[in-house]
Amino acid sequence: MALVIVRKATYNYPALRPVIFELMDMLGGGRIRSSTRVLIKPNLLAPAPPEKAVVTHPHVVRAVAEYVLEKGATAQISDSPAVGSFEKILKESGIRDALAGLPVLFREFDESVPVSINKPFEKVEIAADAVNSHVLINLPKLKTHTQMLLTLGVKNLFGCIVGLRKPEWHLRAGVDREMFARLLVKVCQAVKPSITIIDGILAMEGQGPGKGGTPRHAGVLLGSENPAAADMAVCRMLGIPADRLLTNKICMEQGLSPEDIRIDGDLPAVGDFRLPDITPVVFGPRLVHGFLRRHLVQRPECDESLCKLCSECWKYCPAQAITHRGTKIHFDYDRCIRCYCCIEVCPHGALSARETVTGKVSRKLLRL
Numbered sequence: 001m002a003l004v005i006v007r008k009a010t011y012n013y014p015a016l017r018p019v020i021f022e023l024m025d026m027l028g029g030g031r032i033r034s035s036t037r038v039l040i041k042p043n044l045l046a047p048a049p050p051e052k053a054v055v056t057h058p059h060v061v062r063a064v065a066e067y068v069l070e071k072g073a074t075a076q077i078s079d080s081p082a083v084g085s086f087e088k089i090l091k092e093s094g095i096r097d098a099l100a101g102l103p104v105l106f107r108e109f110d111e112s113v114p115v116s117i118n119k120p121f122e123k124v125e126i127a128a129d130a131v132n133s134h135v136l137i138n139l140p141k142l143k144t145h146t147q148m149l150l151t152l153g154v155k156n157l158f159g160c161i162v163g164l165r166k167p168e169w170h171l172r173a174g175v176d177r178e179m180f181a182r183l184l185v186k187v188c189q190a191v192k193p194s195i196t197i198i199d200g201i202l203a204m205e206g207q208g209p210g211k212g213g214t215p216r217h218a219g220v221l222l223g224s225e226n227p228a229a230a231d232m233a234v235c236r237m238l239g240i241p242a243d244r245l246l247t248n249k250i251c252m253e254q255g256l257s258p259e260d261i262r263i264d265g266d267l268p269a270v271g272d273f274r275l276p277d278i279t280p281v282v283f284g285p286r287l288v289h290g291f292l293r294r295h296l297v298q299r300p301e302c303d304e305s306l307c308k309l310c311s312e313c314w315k316y317c318p319a320q321a322i323t324h325r326g327t328k329i330h331f332d333y334d335r336c337i338r339c340y341c342c343i344e345v346c347p348h349g350a351l352s353a354r355e356t357v358t359g360k361v362s363r364k365l366l367r368l
Ligand code: SF4
Pocket: 302, 306, 307, 308, 309, 310, 311, 312, 313, 314, 329, 345, 346, 347, 348, 349, 350, 351
């Protein structure tokens, strides 16, 4: 049973600060001491003012930073934004101004360290500052997400993957959302946030998580030491089954989420929250997804004149779908998950994604 604390709140700073302090105390903030290196990870997706609900509200970030500083610890605020520069986001979001005068270090994630996350990903490069912090405070924004339904506590930690590695993984999400959810869960496990506080005071509904979404007042903060538990509470609040959020589903399958959550406070019912339209990558009944992927989605192919049999592709392939026989490599397209990692890692440009004949014909028919 995991505890999720829910508190009604507004962004009025004198009223918000004691609420955040209470949450921090209840969520083990007492372990923060003068020698603790604390990393605060808000959602800094893109430059946007607070009223657009794209980033974690500056007052939430400030209250958490003040709590950390009052404990005598060092506070660092970091993220690796998907769109726009880190500095621009700090300015447009109002975080720079809100924290002016506080001895806080603002630093964009840059250096990564390889972290072993086992199969099928093996290793993922995660921001060194996140991995090496003593306490990581995860401050997601409650938003919709057109690929993953919602972006909450577990998903927010994807920002700990630095720079260009992120779109690589997003690309793979387009192929297999469940695979992407698995990665998100692995990253969350690797980063091990100590405290998660979801900013759901001004949430986002519709076609989030960027400016395509619509701000929606929900008036709550949800805190937990377990990010998956906080995410489950949000699903309950929105009236959707917990496992509809794929990261929850993966956590449940792998025994990583609590069997149940205990809510401290009043969880409002937000039944008319507009979820995003998620464009299916594959369509039709689940039973035929494998067939559709095999026959309609572009597949990796090798230009044998360029291949040097260097082994990079078959060593990297997460599905172990590549073998080599004699002077040729061979793809097992039934196993291949179309992640295109092999194309990225081939040092000789021998691999590319090619449309299948069935795919070409189907697309022409659809256009007609
Ligand atoms: S990585 Fe490229 S060059 Fe190396 S074996 Fe694979 S296809 Fe051939």
